[in-house]
Amino acid sequence: MSTDLTGLATSGGPDIDWPDLPARQQPTWHDPAALAQTLSVLGTYPPLVFAGECDQLRSRMADVAAGRAFTLQGGDCAETLADVTGPNIRDRIKTILQMAVVLTYGAGTPIVKVGRMAGQFAKPRSSDTETRDGVTLPAYRGDMVNGFEFTPQARRPDPERLLRCYHASSATLNLVRGFTSGGFADLRSVHAWNKGFLTGPAQARYEVMAGQIDRAVRFLEASGVADAEEMRRVEFYSAHEALVLDYERPMVRRDHRTGLLYDTSSHLVWVGERTRDLDGAHIDFVSRIQNPVAVKLGPTADRDTVLALMDRIDPERTPGRLTFITRMGAGTIRDVLPSLLTSLGEDARRVAWVCDPMHGNTFTSPSGFKTRRFEDVVDEVRGFFAAHAEAGTHPGGIHVELTGNDVTECVGGTTPVDLDDLGLRYETLCDPRLNHQQSLELAFLVAEMLERGGR
Ligand code: PEP
Ligand code: MN
Numbered sequence: 001m002s003t004d005l006t007g008l009a010t011s012g013g014p015d016i017d018w019p020d021l022p023a024r025q026q027p028t029w030h031d032p033a034a035l036a037q038t039l040s041v042l043g044t045y046p047p048l049v050f051a052g053e054c055d056q057l058r059s060r061m062a063d064v065a066a067g068r069a070f071t072l073q074g075g076d077c078a079e080t081l082a083d084v085t086g087p088n089i090r091d092r093i094k095t096i097l098q099m100a101v102v103l104t105y106g107a108g109t110p111i112v113k114v115g116r117m118a119g120q121f122a123k124p125r126s127s128d129t130e131t132r133d134g135v136t137l138p139a140y141r142g143d144m145v146n147g148f149e150f151t152p153q154a155r156r157p158d159p160e161r162l163l164r165c166y167h168a169s170s171a172t173l174n175l176v177r178g179f180t181s182g183g184f185a186d187l188r189s190v191h192a193w194n195k196g197f198l199t200g201p202a203q204a205r206y207e208v209m210a211g212q213i214d215r216a217v218r219f220l221e222a223s224g225v226a227d228a229e230e231m232r233r234v235e236f237y238s239a240h241e242a243l244v245l246d247y248e249r250p251m252v253r254r255d256h257r258t259g260l261l262y263d264t265s266s267h268l269v270w271v272g273e274r275t276r277d278l279d280g281a282h283i284d285f286v287s288r289i290q291n292p293v294a295v296k297l298g299p300t301a302d303r304d305t306v307l308a309l310m311d312r313i314d315p316e317r318t319p320g321r322l323t324f325i326t327r328m329g330a331g332t333i334r335d336v337l338p339s340l341l342t343s344l345g346e347d348a349r350r351v352a353w354v355c356d357p358m359h360g361n362t363f364t365s366p367s368g369f370k371t372r373r374f375e376d377v378v379d380e381v382r383g384f385f386a387a388h389a390e391a392g393t394h395p396g397g398i399h400v401e402l403t404g405n406d407v408t409e410c411v412g413g414t415t416p417v418d419l420d421d422l423g424l425r426y427e428t429l430c431d432p433r434l435n436h437q438q439s440l441e442l443a444f445l446v447a448e449m450l451e452r453g454g455r
Contacts, residue, residue: 398442
């Protein structure tokens with residue numbers, strides 16, 4: 001991220017008259033006075049990201065849409081306040097940087113790096129309530145809304161949490177900016193990013209690649225063509241689902257250069273599968289902001305819906321403005337994605353296409369854990385590449401739920417996590433994430449797919 005201060009948006013959101021449209025998945029706050037107070041405080045806080053950075057990401061996503069770059073988007077399903085710690089954030093960044101190096105080196109393609117972090121604190125739920133042993137309480141909607149603990153106090157939505165998540169996002173971004181602009185992200189430190197993780201086949205393969213990169217870097221330096229400053233930093237962007245409008249709306253600022261609106265909570269925001277109603281408040285929200293935005297598409301998304309989303313959010317077909325993140329399921333993607341892409345004609349080439357191979361492949365293990373098979377994740381990505389090869393469109397990236405920690409949440413991989421192992425280190429409060437080993441392994445496989453161009 002380069003901090004373009006000329007893009008510092010200065011005015012807050014109160015001058016914006018948000019239309020009163022139906023909004024799914026919103027918390028039921030109980031104290032209107034406390035909510036109003038919180039919203040006005042949030043509206044005075046400094047932006048977390050700058051308009052100029054959002055513009056820069058939009059131009060990177062234009063490269064993705066045009067097939068000149070590939071994007072890697074990854075992070076927790078749901079960030080939690082308790083997990084905003086130095087080691088957790090560092091290991092997630094290291095994991096994404098390692099995956100990006102594997103993809104860049106393996107496929108020779110620029111990688112647009114996006115962390116699903118610094119704002120990913122709210123979750124859509126299939127039910128408003130949860131019942132345990134005959135007791136019914138509000139469902140957990142993420143730390144931005146209520147607490148996970150199954151007590152009436154914890155589950156009561158508390159607007160104060162919007163402010164706590166703002167501060168946690170700010171602390172996270174501070175560390176991200178430090179790690180990615182200081183010496184830590186230096187290409188000459190590729191070996192160091194592997195340190196501290198358990199060793200396995202993917203880490204060993206990474207070490208070999210890191211040795212080759214070292215030699216290449218030394219060669220470039222010795223030849224006098226390496227720009228030392230450029231090698232020291234990496235562009236890294238933040239993203240989250242724009243779900244709780246009481247968080248996103250007060251974070252909107254007007255860019256003083258252009259008068260245009262930006263959601264300064266994150267560089268990119270997306271609208272989830274459950275809130276992408278054409279006439280709903282979420283699609284209206286993203287249509288008003290200048291950030292690059294994304295919309296998730298499940299297996300039932302049809303041509304008319306997709307075209308209507310494009311017309312609503314990106315009527316001018318601005319390069320990099322709109323990304324569709326498909327999450328079809330490994331068993332479904334080959335049946336539905338090629339025909340969807342083909343039916344869109346030239347319009348399919350005017351947006352970026354990213355594969356979320358996680359959300360269509362979730363199942364419950366016999367022992368009761370929500371999980372995913374690594375093999376299904378890989379298979380959906382293969383189906384994604386094949387669909388784009390068939391339709392003549394660009395497979396633009398992957399969007400994955402991952403952690404740098406050694407968790408046992410998804411099954412499979414070369415150091416396999418078995419169904420019986422899930423209970424060992426199952427730490428997510430929401431969806432199962434790839435662990436460090438599985439994430440690196442996925443990067444190696446995707447690098448091969450990229451290199452082959454979907455064949
Ligand atoms: C998510 O990304 O965690 C999520 C809820 O995804 P989707 O909207 O695709 O279901
Ligand atoms: Mn999820």
